[in-house]
Amino acid sequence: MHDEVATVEEVDDAIRFGAGLRWAMMGTFLIYRLAGGEDGMRHFMAQFGPALKLPWTKLTEVPELTEAFIDRIAAQSDAQAGGIGLRDWERKRDDGLLAIAAEVKKGGTLSYSFQPEPTALSTIATTAVTVPIPATKIFESLLEYAGPDLKPKPGLARSWTIAPAGLTYTFKLQLGVKWQDGQPFTSADVKFSVEKIILPYHARGKIYFGHLAGIDTPDPQTAVFRLNKHVPCFLKAFQPSEAPMLPQHLLGYTDHSISLPFRRLVSPSSWSPSSVQAQVINLLLRLQEQRGLSYLFISHNLALARRFADRLAVMYLGQIGEFAHPSQLTGGLVHAYSRALFQAMPIADSARARTRAPALPGEPPSPVDPPSGCRFQARCPYRQDICTAAVRPVTEVEGGWVRCHFANTLDQGRLMASPGRRLYARTST
Numbered sequence: 001m002h003d004e005v006a007t008v009e010e011v012d013d014a015i016r017f018g019a020g021l022r023w024a025m026m027g028t029f030l031i032y033r034l035a036g037g038e039d040g041m042r043h044f045m046a047q048f049g050p051a052l053k054l055p056w057t058k059l060t061e062v063p064e065l066t067e068a069f070i071d072r073i074a075a076q077s078d079a080q081a082g083g084i085g086l087r088d089w090e091r092k093r094d095d096g097l098l099a100i101a102a103e104v105k106k107g108g109t110l111s112y113s114f115q116p117e118p119t120a121l122s123t124i125a126t127t128a129v130t131v132p133i134p135a136t137k138i139f140e141s142l143l144e145y146a147g148p149d150l151k152p153k154p155g156l157a158r159s160w161t162i163a164p165a166g167l168t169y170t171f172k173l174q175l176g177v178k179w180q181d182g183q184p185f186t187s188a189d190v191k192f193s194v195e196k197i198i199l200p201y202h203a204r205g206k207i208y209f210g211h212l213a214g215i216d217t218p219d220p221q222t223a224v225f226r227l228n229k230h231v232p233c234f235l236k237a238f239q240p241s242e243a244p245m246l247p248q249h250l251l252g253y254t255d256h257s258i259s260l261p262f263r264r265l266v267s268p269s270s271w272s273p274s275s276v277q278a279q280v281i282n283l284l285l286r287l288q289e290q291r292g293l294s295y296l297f298i299s300h301n302l303a304l305a306r307r308f309a310d311r312l313a314v315m316y317l318g319q320i321g322e323f324a325h326p327s328q329l330t331g332g333l334v335h336a337y338s339r340a341l342f343q344a345m346p347i348a349d350s351a352r353a354r355t356r357a358p359a360l361p362g363e364p365p366s367p368v369d370p371p372s373g374c375r376f377q378a379r380c381p382y383r384q385d386i387c388t389a390a391v392r393p394v395t396e397v398e399g400g401w402v403r404c405h406f407a408n409t410l411d412q413g414r415l416m417a418s419p420g421r422r423l424y425a426r427t428s429t
């Protein structure tokens, strides 16, 4: 507008028709005109003008907000409004919003949109303003702060006690709570969420949990937080935006120190909206086709890997346990960890989900001090003495290879119903 490339009306049309429904009722000059009240765009510009001095970006020149420029914008806005008054424009806006709402049909899909679109569905990845809105409807915490008194109320915890010195908080969890796939919510999930995810990665994790000495889980319904220093705001941590509870059986397999920074950049994996995920993946595939690029794609989302990868390497604790073709993800994986990952893939069919094998016990050992022998031996349901004593050379199988002493003799029915791949006799190092 400053350079007379477009008028306010043309800019509004570009926004309304170019960026989708979420912009139809907000972000346009007409809406800013309403923000200016009876005095319209000129009054709005007087309020907004000083903000142009802020260092928004160094990527573009911000024009000087001169009186002549304000006059031009105000005149173009008046022309766009076509003599319709403030109240009538407000009515038009409200009619538009109601018309959108009226289009919502039983059995249809409501696209609930904010500006800007949230970049993630969990506050772990980012606490940017729009993210907590959907995230706190999806993930719960031990407490809630609903209601005008803003006092803590039971959430996923049914009760809590604080030791006199304020160094020990004991939470009793609600009974019978299950994740969407039917697995029980337990104190192990609380410990995992706080120690492995929230403390290291949440934007405010170290503020709330920086003085955490440890979390004890004496039974599945009890979580005891031990602090080495009194933290006055500690109880405030247990609200959905600050300490969302996450499923250990789904996320415990991932090395989050590797995957989280990657997600923050392009976020194509499990903590971004599926529409964003699909766009990023399609863009990467298109670039690959056009430019012959090669990708190393790191993810714990096997469904996405199947769509994206030509070859698949399943790694546990810094060592590749199986090298396979993605088509084998439908049931042909051999290594016990690969199959546990496969079992952890979320599925929408709750009846089928109930027949799945239970999640792996325990937690991954420290990669700094990996166990002797097979890296997976501490959690493997097939472990024998030899697994702790020696590392198995790889065994070649159809389409890849496996690093396991019992790759060709595992009782494959214990982890999944479908048979594994036929194994070749030849082995190699």
Ligand code: SF4
Binding pocket: 335, 336, 337, 374, 375, 376, 377, 378, 380, 381, 382, 383, 384, 387, 392, 403, 404, 405, 406, 407
């Ligand atoms: S080598 Fe042993 S511990 Fe390792 S995956 Fe195979 S059976 Fe399990």
